[in-house]
Amino acid sequence: MVPMLYTLYGFAIFFFIYWCAMWLIHLVAIFYGKYRLHQKVVQLDSETPYAGVSIIKPLMGVDPNLFSNLETFFTMTYPKYEILFCLEDDTDPAIMLVRSLMEKYPKVDAKLYLGAGSVGVNPKINNMNKAYDAVSYEFVLISDSGIRMKEDTLQDMMRYMSENTALVHQMPFTSDRDGFAGTLEKIYFGTAQSRIYLAADFININCHTGMSALIRKSVLDEDGGLKTFGCYLAEDFFMAKALKDKGWKMRICSQPALQNSGICDVNSFQARLTRWAKLRVAMLPLIVIMEPLSECMVIGLGAAWAVNVLFKWDVLGFYLIHILMWFICDWILLSIVQNGSLPFNKFDFVVAWLFRECSGPYLFLHAIFDPEIKWRSRIYKLAWGGVAQEIKPRIKF
Incomplete structure (x- = not known):
């Protein structure tokens, strides 16, 4: 019984610490983004040659x-x-x-x-x-x-x-575009993507996209x-x-x-996210554990269970407050990245944000269980470490 209790508390401590780390990343992205992005471009003087x-x-x-x-x-x-x-x-x-x-x-x-x-x-x-x-x-x-x-x-x-x-x-972002897909793209790149991108740049981790x-x-x-x-x-x-x-x-x-x-469109965008997830898993296998736990809904559930075990706090109340605060921080971060008025109203943001947060874990699981990468008309298979091999599509009779 005692070893099982230690294991239970061990998992609870892990989820609580991971939850705190994700909030630290959130705050770093907001403050660093405010400092780093959209700085005024200073013209060089006439005597300084341009490379x-x-x-x-x-x-x-x-x-x-x-x-x-x-x-x-x-x-x-x-x-x-x-x-x-x-x-x-x-x-x-x-x-x-x-x-x-x-x-x-x-x-x-x-x-x-x-x-x-x-x-x-x-x-x-x-x-x-x-x-x-x-x-x-x-x-x-x-x-x-x-x-x-x-x-x-x-x-x-x-x-x-x-x-x-x-x-x-x-840092990847998007132009203002109409429709639900345009809103979804802007929210993803201005929240989930920019949060990790800004925090990684702040601590000098490779976050480069080409x-x-x-x-x-x-x-x-x-x-x-x-x-x-x-x-x-x-x-x-x-x-x-x-x-x-x-x-x-x-x-x-x-x-x-x-x-x-x-x-x-939504299908093309989600296919793109799935392809990127497959690449990340092949390059950095630890992503299999870390990335799902960085999602709002997933880490919120884990943290809500953890604080109930550790502090006897109410699970539902903690989880709802977690989602609300995550939502507010994402709105602030997106506004910083946009550097101006958003091309959609708050209701559109709520709908697209919930759709993105709820579909994110599903897309990641889909990437894990379907590792082949389809890129335009080609199909690739990745080895651990990221080396790719093109494979011929199967001929159906």
């Missing part, structure tokens, strides 16, 4: 927002940069769109590279490798097709590229360049790890990345 930046844009297909997203890269105020567009298929309709922008902005140094290499299983790396080998500048910005830029975003990123820094990245990342090319080339990471699907994580292992710093800039893909 050149090569922007690599891997593209595949056209969506309704692609033209306007790409146009924001042609209208930036940064004085010295080039844009290298990459398409693996020479019949891709995005080619005509890119050429029309190049004709509209002839003063912008832009080039088009067709045909993918074959340096690994990662199609994004294969698509970008030819352009990477042709860049003109030391600093390389890898930017996904769905990203929008403000006029001073590149300047904001370069401001954080100090002498001991090799990677500056934008949708908008500025890299010091000479340091990456010491490991063989971009092609070295073609064996991974989560190339962004392993590039950041390689730079960090060499002693270089990585930082987020003050402007979040504005994702603005033309495809915005």
